[in-house]
Amino acid sequence: MDLVMEKISSMYPEHSWELVSRRSARSIHRLLRQGEVEYYVKLHSPRTLPEKLGNFLSPKTLREAGMLSRLMHAGVPVPEVCGHVRAGSASALITRAVFPARGLFEESRKMQVAIMLDMSVRLLNAGFGFSDMHPGNIILDRHGNPFLVDAYEIIPLKKTTLKHAAALFAQTVNIFDLGREELEPFLMRVPGIGDRTAAWERIRSRALCLRRGQVRRRVGRSLREGSFSRAFLCPSFRAFISRSYSPDLHGLVAAHRAHLAEGTNLYKVQKKTRLSTTGEYCIKSYAKARIPTTPYAVRSWKGSLTLLFNGIPVADPVAVIVFRNRESMLITRDLVQPDLDRFLASGFSRLPLPERRSLAEAFGTFVGTLHAKGIYHADLKACNIKVCTNPVQFFLLDTDRVEHKRALSRKKRLKNLVQINTSIPLQVSRTARMAFLSAYSAITGDDPGDLFDRVRRLSSGNEVIYRSETGDVIEEWPKRP
Numbered sequence: 001m002d003l004v005m006e007k008i009s010s011m012y013p014e015h016s017w018e019l020v021s022r023r024s025a026r027s028i029h030r031l032l033r034q035g036e037v038e039y040y041v042k043l044h045s046p047r048t049l050p051e052k053l054g055n056f057l058s059p060k061t062l063r064e065a066g067m068l069s070r071l072m073h074a075g076v077p078v079p080e081v082c083g084h085v086r087a088g089s090a091s092a093l094i095t096r097a098v099f100p101a102r103g104l105f106e107e108s109r110k111m112q113v114a115i116m117l118d119m120s121v122r123l124l125n126a127g128f129g130f131s132d133m134h135p136g137n138i139i140l141d142r143h144g145n146p147f148l149v150d151a152y153e154i155i156p157l158k159k160t161t162l163k164h165a166a167a168l169f170a171q172t173v174n175i176f177d178l179g180r181e182e183l184e185p186f187l188m189r190v191p192g193i194g195d196r197t198a199a200w201e202r203i204r205s206r207a208l209c210l211r212r213g214q215v216r217r218r219v220g221r222s223l224r225e226g227s228f229s230r231a232f233l234c235p236s237f238r239a240f241i242s243r244s245y246s247p248d249l250h251g252l253v254a255a256h257r258a259h260l261a262e263g264t265n266l267y268k269v270q271k272k273t274r275l276s277t278t279g280e281y282c283i284k285s286y287a288k289a290r291i292p293t294t295p296y297a298v299r300s301w302k303g304s305l306t307l308l309f310n311g312i313p314v315a316d317p318v319a320v321i322v323f324r325n326r327e328s329m330l331i332t333r334d335l336v337q338p339d340l341d342r343f344l345a346s347g348f349s350r351l352p353l354p355e356r357r358s359l360a361e362a363f364g365t366f367v368g369t370l371h372a373k374g375i376y377h378a379d380l381k382a383c384n385i386k387v388c389t390n391p392v393q394f395f396l397l398d399t400d401r402v403e404h405k406r407a408l409s410r411k412k413r414l415k416n417l418v419q420i421n422t423s424i425p426l427q428v429s430r431t432a433r434m435a436f437l438s439a440y441s442a443i444t445g446d447d448p449g450d451l452f453d454r455v456r457r458l459s460s461g462n463e464v465i466y467r468s469e470t471g472d473v474i475e476e477w478p479k480r481p
Contacts, residue, residue: 003087003088003090004043004045004085004086004087004090004091004092005017005043005092007085007087008031008041008085008092008094011083011085012031012033012038012039014033015031015032015033015038015039016031016032016033017029017030017031017032018030018031018032018037020040024047025044025045025046025047025051026042026043026044026045027042027043027045028040028041028042028043029041029043030097031094031097036099037097037099038096038097038099039082039094039095039096039097040079040094040095040096040097040149041092041093041094042061042064042092042093042095043061043090043091043092044059044060044061044090044091044092045089045090046089046090051089052088052089053089055089055090055091056088056089059084059086059091060091060152061084061091061092061093062084062086062091062093063152064093064150064151064152065081065084065093067151067152067154068081068095068151069081070156071126071128071148071151071154074126074127074128075122075126076119076122076123076126076128076148077145077146077147077148078147078148078149078151079095079096079097079098079147079149080095080096081093081094081095082094082095082096095149098139098141098147098149100141100142101139101140101141101142101147102139102140103135103136103138103139103140104116104135104136104138104139104140104146105135105136107140109176112135112176113172113176113178113182115138115140115146116133116134116135116138116172116175117169117172117183117186118146118186119133119138119146119148120133120168120169120172120186121186121189121190123154123168124160124164124165124168124190125160125189125190125191127156127157127160128154128155128156128157129154129155129157129164129167129168130153130154130155130168131153131155131167131171132150132152132153132171133168133171133172134171134175135175137149137150159192160190160192161192161193162192162193162194162198162199162202165187165190165193165199165203166199166202166203166206167206169183169186169187169203170203170204170206170207170209170210171207171210173203173204173207174207174208174210174211174214177311180200180204183200183203184196184200187199187200205406205407208373208374208406208407209406211310211373212374212404212405212406214309215305215306215309215310215404216404218305218309219302219305219306219309222240222301222302222305223240223298223301223302223320224240227243228242228243229241229242229243230243232249232319234250236323236324237249237253237321237322237323237324238321238322239319239320239321239322240301240319240320241318241319242316242317242318242319244316245316245318245319247281247318247319247331249319249321249331252278252281252283252331253283253321253329255276255278255283256274256276256278256283256285256329259276259278260274260276260285265277265278267282271287272286272287272296273285273286273287273296277334279334280333280334281318281331281332281333281334282315282331282332282333282334282335283329283330283331284297284300284329284330284331284332285297285327285328285329286300286327286328286329286330286400287327288325288326288327289326289328290326291326295322295326295327295328296328296400297320297321297322297328297329297330297400298320298322298328299400299401300320300330300398300399300400301317301320301330302402303399303400303401303402304317304330304332304399304402305317306375306399306402306404307375307396307399307402310373310375310404312369312370312373312375312396313393313394313395313396314332314395314396314397314399315332315333315334315335315386315395315397316332316333317330317331317332318331318332318333319331335386335395335397337386337387337388337395338386338387339382339383339384339385339386339387340363340382340383340385340386340387340394340424341381341382341383341423341424341425342383343387343389344382344424344425344428345425345427347389348428349427351389355389356432357431357432357435358392359387359389359392360432360433360435360436360439361435361436361438361439362392362394362439363387363394363436363439364435364436364437364438364439364440364441364442364443365439365440365442365443366394367380367416367417367420367436367440368439368440368441368442368443368444369443371408371413371416371440371443371444372443372444373404374404374405374406374407374408375402375403375404375405375408376402376403376404376405376408376412376416377396377399377401377402377416378401378402378403379398379401379419380396380416380419380420381419381420381423382420382423382424383423384396384397384398385397413444414454414455414458417437417440417451417455418455418458418459420436421433421455421456421459422459433452434448434452437451437452437455
């Protein structure tokens with residue numbers, strides 16, 4: 001790396017260096033002259049022997065330089081390539097700076113979406129695919145014109161197909177959780193993708209896959225030292241703590257055990273779980289987990305983060321603790337909002353009729369969105385949901401059995417709907433239940449009337465819902481004793 005920098009310094013002796021970012025083997029620098037940025041240098045310095053050999057034979061920066069030149073000739077706005085330097089296994093790409101410039105992420109959501117989708121259309125129509133479309137790879141010049149600044153993941157296409165369009169558009173749909181109406185004008189500008197309804201379904205499916213993979217990786221990284229959490233080790237337990245909080249773990253563990261012994265500040269005491277509140281925190285302790293199963297608090301931590309990273313409100317995860325004997329604790333922020341079942345039994349009837357309907361519809365949209373994202377909560381009862389009425393918001397609790405799937409089966413969706421239907425008070429009217437299912441169906445595409453009848457019959461345990469093609473019963477739900 002030093003040799004490459006020396007070569008570049010000899011090419012630009014009047015310029016000073018300024019580090020912009022460093023990640024693993026790649027670093028980005030500015031070259032300044034008289035206080036103004038004139039060039040950017042992307043430097044690749046591999047560390048392992050296989051990486052060094054690979055970059056020596058085929059430098060990554062050289063491939064990117066070639067792609068930037070191709071993009072510029074195709075009319076895609078990119079920085080001008082000014083040079084390429086090699087020294088042993090290290091290499092560097094030099095581009096002319098777009099100066100002054102600002103990051104796309106500084107703009108409004110509406111502007112970011114429009115520019116990223118427009119850039120996607122330009123790439124596809126010029127015959128290119130891209131697997132790293134995000135706001136950090138686009139900058140704006142002083143006039144607001146966008147430039148794509150990272151071309152390493154761009155590939156030339158022999159023919160632009162729906163597969164390539166779906167892969168590219170899905171990245172923006174995933175980042176901003178777009179609906180079809182926002183994407184439709186840009187889909188119309190890409191020829192050859194066929195029926196736009198089918199195209200939207202494929203893009204949405206691809207976006208969900210991207211989100212699921214990202215969430216899985218982020219949840220996994222939360223259980224090691226990193227940007228989201230920090231590790232805490234002591235003789236009696238190990239823990240991971242969210243970097244947004246600085247709790248006194250030893251004090252909280254002692255306080256929770258004192259509450260259990262004294263019977264104070266308790267929310268729930270069961271054989272498997274015990275729940276207490278201590279100041280701003282809620283502490284849930286779990287029984288021992290059998291080897292080799294995952295400790296219960298770790299499952300709940302992962303479930304909470306799966307929901308949180310999908311934009312589903314939960315009690316903020318603060319820390320997860322695993323003791324040497326495999327008992328465990330989950331610490332979250334304490335929520336003061338009422339449980340949904342208690343609110344419906346007391347405060348719901350006092351609301352004006354329009355507010356009751358609005359709340360039921362908001363709850364249906366919430367559950368429909370949960371299912372549309374492929375998220376299944378195995379115990380979706382009203383007592384495991386907190387409700388806030390101003391503004392209307394719902395929070396999920398009891399997250400040790402949360403699954404994130406490519407798509408939920410109808411069976412699992414019906415199970416959740418029956419859990420909700422049977423756990424809310426009987427005095428909640430048919431009209432409110434129908435408003436809930438209508439809002440739910442607007443998200444999932446079900447027929448609300450059919451869904452209402454099916455949920456009602458399942459709630460009474462009188463319907464067999466799974467049969468083979470020959471009519472033989474495969475499974476009943478709820479299962480009969």
